Amino acid sequence: MKNNKMQVALLGLGTVGTGVYKVLKRQKNEMVQKLGVEIELAKILVRNVEKAKEKVEDPSIITTNWKEILEDDTIDIIVEVMGGIEPARTYILEALRKGKNIVTANKDLIAVDGRILMDTAKENQRDFLYEAAVAGGIPIISPLKQSLYANCIEEVIGIVNGTTNFILTKMAEENMEFEDALKLATELGYAEADPTADIEGLDAARKVAILASIAFNSRVTFQDVYIEGITHITARDIRYAREMGCEIKLLGVARNREEGIEVSVHPMLIDSRHPLASVNDSFNAVFIRGDAVGDAMFYGRGAGELPTASAIVGDIFNVAQNIIMNCTGRIHCTCYKSLPIRKMDDIVSRFFMRMYVDDRPGVLASVTSVFGNNNVSIEQFIQKRKSGDLAELVVITEDVLEHDFNDSLRILKTMSMIKEISSVIRVY
């Protein structure tokens, strides 16, 4: 505090940092009534001072010197929006140990090092809030830790990456191929110059690790998540999915089973009537199932300057209330269990599989016997069309062990009558 104003330092002034700056400014008059105190942005840590100075009214708050912030005892709250592991990790730990409260959107860091960050916050009885780290502006972390806290959460399924959801929506609605939809996403600013983290599912995996940790009260890290991206999805897959009454979405799926936690990110066919199926464009949604609440879904903007800033400034207000009430650290790490993570091989899934085979008698029998010998039950077997000597087959399995399905796949790939296995996509 300084002159009766709560002092905040912002680390980073990129898209999200700029959003935080704007929202704090918009709320300048409201916040006094909301909190009984004004929040002042006292310092902004940046690398490039000149670029940063153009973005703010009072350039004197810009600094490149972390120590200047760390050692300023009037600063109560540090908002870390630099992203990446280092130096964010060091700064946050140093700040917590100095008794400062942290608000961050850093999913990369939390998905890997969540435990030490939250333990350090707890030791120092300070707040460590990160609503913006998952699904941007959508309140999901706080509801799981508060309003839904009396539930045993059985399942969390999320569309938590806007870039891939935009791409899949365009592919579905305009019959575009992946590369074209990605190009459009890049042009419109939905995809970054290097889109790897989005299209390969890494970004979604970080978010689902964080969600699973909170939902199941047991630490799940990025390394625990099985990951498949959407680069192999074709417009034809989506068309066939729609014929079967399904959409294809990149889903983060986490389940709390008796045998342990299942956690994965991959494209899936999902029934068009499921609430997640109509979450389109760059929107995100998180669907949960709890033993008391039943099904619930949270929908909104998962990224962007202002939606992400909405969550961050919400967290800042929350910390401010805790400081005023002298109860920082009120909600800390909720991972009080140590549940095992299940191997993907041991998980039960349904599969959609599309392949080209020789169009001659006996082929179907051979294919089905491979599945049969490996405990893979088939729900549907559809011959889609013929072209020349080849027939296109679509197979939908029943619930089967991933292990058994992969065994079948390995054998099918060696068979000369099978010319191409074009797609293998899980079915929700």
Next chain:
Amino acid sequence: MKNNKMQVALLGLGTVGTGVYKVLKRQKNEMVQKLGVEIELAKILVRNVEKAKEKVEDPSIITTNWKEILEDDTIDIIVEVMGGIEPARTYILEALRKGKNIVTANKDLIAVDGRILMDTAKENQRDFLYEAAVAGGIPIISPLKQSLYANCIEEVIGIVNGTTNFILTKMAEENMEFEDALKLATELGYAEADPTADIEGLDAARKVAILASIAFNSRVTFQDVYIEGITHITARDIRYAREMGCEIKLLGVARNREEGIEVSVHPMLIDSRHPLASVNDSFNAVFIRGDAVGDAMFYGRGAGELPTASAIVGDIFNVAQNIIMNCTGRIHCTCYKSLPIRKMDDIVSRFFMRMYVDDRPGVLASVTSVFGNNNVSIEQFIQKRKSGDLAELVVITEDVLEHDFNDSLRILKTMSMIKEISSVIRVY
């Protein structure tokens, strides 16, 4: 506290009370890890002891004597799930003044007397939480007061009554008429013996008053809400709506305009692509628009024993954490403004209108001139079919003043060429 256990008293053991009893029991082992303390259900206040004793393991906790609870200083949290205005109001006020914290699901009471309840909680620095009062298990009040608190909320639209949503879904999907769908809802337990509060929109109006108060930081009461129920909606209206790419839903609509707050509950045509349009059966959803977060939606079970108990026990846990951290009253009434409520006459709406007119030349011209003379612009004029000497007309207006539209309606009703005005439904 007593023997290191936090003591809770439950007022009422109907559907919701029984749910709270069950969820607290389910969470018995979890809660110690979640909160660091056990929560004990110390007393249950009922009217009929014999009936209540059958529902609980330890009948000694049942009482009919409020004073026994009020004067027991070991009881920290009172959970009021009796419903209705009195004696709930008196009990809550007495309990707050005695320094007890309150969790309630009582929308009837809050929508009328919210201010005095929350002021009394604040004076006594105690918690007054009511997540379950709106949209059952769906976290919406706490997100609005915390994660979304850095927004100026512009609009809240909710499907907040499961009974009417179930009825409208059945009418749409199975082409049922209102009376038949209501009968089915009653048989399945979705509608109460006296369904008035649901089908006339009163229940939804209470919830939207509470939502609007929180969203706009200004007290809105039940009396402020313009209310229309769904009893006049026909299967034909829904069929025509669908032909136009819309669903009909009972929507609670609250908007924060420069001129004041608009708040109403009525059936509306809503575009099928809107996320609210696919909220079916007895599910609820609340859609909000904020200046930072943009569009967001919260979806789930709006009623029922366990979903409602999910929200209530979530609140109990929340209070327990506040008691432990010595910060009860951390979040209190957020109505720090006094915005005017706009008269319905001054609001701008779009209308769908269906009528039977004489099938002869000049009728259309007469009808359109009535609209024209009253500043009502027509977007679509559709002649649906003829039967005998009558033609069925559907009119969709542009955005028009309710006042102007009602003037037109009054005149049309006097015209002999107009045989029947069958439906007037607003369009979102």
